[in-house]
Amino acid sequence: MLRSRISQVAVAALVLSMAGTLLALNPDQPTLEELKARVGTASVADRPPLCLHVAEEQLKNAAGFYAAGESEKGQAALADVVAYAQLDRDYAIQSHKHEKQSEIAIRKMVRKLTDMKHTVTRDEQAQLQTTIEQLEKARDDLLAAMFPKGGKK
Numbered sequence: 544m545l546r547s548r549i550s551q552v553a554v555a556a557l558v559l560s561m562a563g564t565l566l567a568l569n570p571d572q573p574t575l576e577e578l579k580a581r582v583g584t585a586s587v588a589d590r591p592p593l594c595l596h597v598a599e600e601q602l603k604n605a606a607g608f609y610a611a612g613e614s615e616k617g618q619a620a621l622a623d624v625v626a627y628a629q630l631d632r633d634y635a636i637q638s639h640k641h642e643k644q645s646e647i648a649i650r651k652m653v654r655k656l657t658d659m660k661h662t663v664t665r666d667e668q669a670q671l672q673t674t675i676e677q678l679e680k681a682r683d684d685l686l687a688a689m690f691p692k693g694g695k696k
Contacts, residue, residue, distance in 0.1 A: 575600055582627075587634055591641035594631035595648045598624045602652055606659055614667050621674045628652065632681040636688045646685040653678050 573581070575597060582593045605620035628649055635645045653675055660671045 582630070588638040588640045590634040591631045591638070591645055594627045594634060595641075595645060598627040598631065598652065599648065601627065602655060606655070609659060609663050609667065614663075614670075617667070618670055621670060624652065625674055625677045628678055628681050632684055635685060642685055642689050646682055646689070649678050649682045649685070653682065 578593055578597050578600075582590055582597070585593055601620045601623040605617045605624065608614070608617035608620060631641075631645050631649075635642045656671055656675050656678070660668050660675070663671065
Protein backbone atom coordinates (compact mmCIF):
# COMPACT_ATOMS: atom_id res chain seq x y z
CA MET A 544 0.00 0.00 0.00
CA LEU A 545 2.75 2.42 0.97
CA ARG A 546 4.77 1.50 -2.11
CA SER A 547 1.84 2.15 -4.46
CA ARG A 548 1.25 5.54 -2.79
CA ILE A 549 4.94 6.47 -3.22
CA SER A 550 4.79 5.35 -6.85
CA GLN A 551 1.73 7.52 -7.45
CA VAL A 552 3.44 10.54 -5.92
CA ALA A 553 6.59 9.90 -7.99
CA VAL A 554 4.57 9.62 -11.19
CA ALA A 555 2.67 12.81 -10.38
CA ALA A 556 5.92 14.66 -9.69
CA LEU A 557 7.38 13.41 -12.97
CA VAL A 558 4.31 14.52 -14.93
CA LEU A 559 4.35 17.96 -13.29
CA SER A 560 8.05 18.44 -13.99
CA MET A 561 7.58 17.45 -17.63
CA ALA A 562 4.66 19.87 -17.96
CA GLY A 563 6.79 22.62 -16.43
CA THR A 564 9.58 21.90 -18.89
CA LEU A 565 7.19 22.04 -21.83
CA LEU A 566 5.74 25.35 -20.63
CA ALA A 567 9.24 26.78 -20.20
CA LEU A 568 10.12 25.96 -23.81
CA ASN A 569 7.08 27.97 -24.97
CA PRO A 570 6.90 27.26 -28.71
CA ASP A 571 4.52 30.22 -29.07
CA GLN A 572 7.33 32.70 -28.43
CA PRO A 573 7.74 34.87 -31.53
CA THR A 574 10.88 34.65 -33.60
CA LEU A 575 13.18 37.60 -34.11
CA GLU A 576 11.82 38.17 -37.61
CA GLU A 577 8.24 38.20 -36.30
CA LEU A 578 9.18 40.74 -33.66
CA LYS A 579 10.85 42.93 -36.28
CA ALA A 580 7.72 42.76 -38.42
CA ARG A 581 5.52 43.61 -35.42
CA VAL A 582 7.49 46.80 -34.77
CA GLY A 583 6.19 48.31 -38.00
CA THR A 584 2.57 47.44 -37.35
CA ALA A 585 2.32 48.28 -33.64
CA SER A 586 1.17 51.63 -32.33
CA VAL A 587 3.89 54.14 -31.46
CA ALA A 588 3.36 53.60 -27.72
CA ASP A 589 3.76 49.81 -28.10
CA ARG A 590 6.90 49.93 -30.22
CA PRO A 591 9.56 50.67 -27.55
CA PRO A 592 9.21 47.32 -25.72
CA LEU A 593 9.28 45.46 -29.03
CA CYS A 594 12.40 47.31 -30.16
CA LEU A 595 14.06 46.62 -26.81
CA HIS A 596 13.26 42.94 -27.06
CA VAL A 597 14.80 42.72 -30.55
CA ALA A 598 17.91 44.63 -29.40
CA GLU A 599 18.36 42.43 -26.33
CA GLU A 600 17.95 39.22 -28.34
CA GLN A 601 20.43 40.42 -30.94
CA LEU A 602 22.88 41.27 -28.16
CA LYS A 603 22.61 37.67 -26.92
CA ASN A 604 23.17 36.47 -30.48
CA ALA A 605 26.18 38.76 -30.91
CA ALA A 606 27.73 37.43 -27.70
CA GLY A 607 27.30 33.90 -29.01
CA PHE A 608 28.81 34.77 -32.37
CA TYR A 609 31.84 36.45 -30.81
CA ALA A 610 32.31 33.51 -28.44
CA ALA A 611 32.24 31.15 -31.42
CA GLY A 612 34.74 33.29 -33.33
CA GLU A 613 32.24 34.43 -35.97
CA SER A 614 32.96 38.16 -35.82
CA GLU A 615 31.19 38.99 -39.11
CA LYS A 616 27.91 37.63 -37.81
CA GLY A 617 28.58 39.33 -34.48
CA GLN A 618 29.04 42.68 -36.19
CA ALA A 619 25.77 42.23 -38.09
CA ALA A 620 23.98 41.45 -34.83
CA LEU A 621 25.56 44.51 -33.19
CA ALA A 622 24.29 46.66 -36.06
CA ASP A 623 20.78 45.43 -35.25
CA VAL A 624 21.35 46.16 -31.56
CA VAL A 625 22.20 49.77 -32.36
CA ALA A 626 19.41 50.18 -34.92
CA TYR A 627 16.69 48.85 -32.65
CA ALA A 628 18.00 50.66 -29.56
CA GLN A 629 17.86 53.91 -31.54
CA LEU A 630 14.35 53.10 -32.75
CA ASP A 631 13.40 52.36 -29.15
CA ARG A 632 14.77 55.73 -28.10
CA ASP A 633 12.90 57.53 -30.86
CA TYR A 634 9.56 55.84 -30.17
CA ALA A 635 9.89 56.24 -26.39
CA ILE A 636 10.61 59.95 -26.70
CA GLN A 637 7.87 60.41 -29.29
CA SER A 638 5.22 58.65 -27.20
CA HIS A 639 6.54 59.80 -23.79
CA LYS A 640 6.11 56.19 -22.64
CA HIS A 641 8.63 53.54 -21.64
CA GLU A 642 11.43 56.12 -21.38
CA LYS A 643 12.64 54.92 -18.00
CA GLN A 644 12.50 51.24 -18.95
CA SER A 645 14.32 51.99 -22.18
CA GLU A 646 17.09 53.90 -20.42
CA ILE A 647 17.58 51.09 -17.91
CA ALA A 648 17.65 48.40 -20.60
CA ILE A 649 20.13 50.34 -22.73
CA ARG A 650 22.35 50.88 -19.67
CA LYS A 651 22.34 47.12 -19.06
CA MET A 652 23.21 46.47 -22.71
CA VAL A 653 26.15 48.88 -22.44
CA ARG A 654 27.35 47.04 -19.35
CA LYS A 655 27.13 43.68 -21.12
CA LEU A 656 29.00 45.05 -24.12
CA THR A 657 31.71 46.47 -21.86
CA ASP A 658 32.13 43.06 -20.27
CA MET A 659 32.17 41.40 -23.69
CA LYS A 660 34.79 43.87 -24.89
CA HIS A 661 37.32 42.33 -22.51
CA THR A 662 36.84 38.86 -24.01
CA VAL A 663 37.35 39.60 -27.72
CA THR A 664 40.42 40.32 -29.81
CA ARG A 665 41.85 43.78 -30.13
CA ASP A 666 40.43 44.23 -33.63
CA GLU A 667 36.92 43.34 -32.48
CA GLN A 668 37.12 45.73 -29.55
CA ALA A 669 36.88 48.75 -31.87
CA GLN A 670 33.50 47.61 -33.22
CA LEU A 671 32.25 46.97 -29.68
CA GLN A 672 33.46 50.39 -28.54
CA THR A 673 31.62 52.06 -31.42
CA THR A 674 28.46 50.18 -30.46
CA ILE A 675 28.89 51.19 -26.81
CA GLU A 676 29.28 54.85 -27.79
CA GLN A 677 26.15 54.75 -29.96
CA LEU A 678 24.12 53.14 -27.20
CA GLU A 679 25.40 55.68 -24.66
CA LYS A 680 24.27 58.46 -27.02
CA ALA A 681 20.79 56.92 -27.19
CA ARG A 682 20.75 56.65 -23.40
CA ASP A 683 21.84 60.28 -23.03
CA ASP A 684 19.04 61.34 -25.38
CA LEU A 685 16.51 59.45 -23.25
CA LEU A 686 17.82 61.07 -20.08
CA ALA A 687 17.67 64.51 -21.70
CA ALA A 688 14.06 63.87 -22.70
CA MET A 689 13.12 62.72 -19.20
CA PHE A 690 15.00 65.49 -17.40
CA PRO A 691 15.12 68.61 -19.59
CA LYS A 692 17.47 71.38 -18.55
CA GLY A 693 15.74 74.20 -16.73
CA GLY A 694 12.91 71.96 -15.58
CA LYS A 695 9.23 72.48 -16.23
CA LYS A 696 7.80 75.93 -15.57
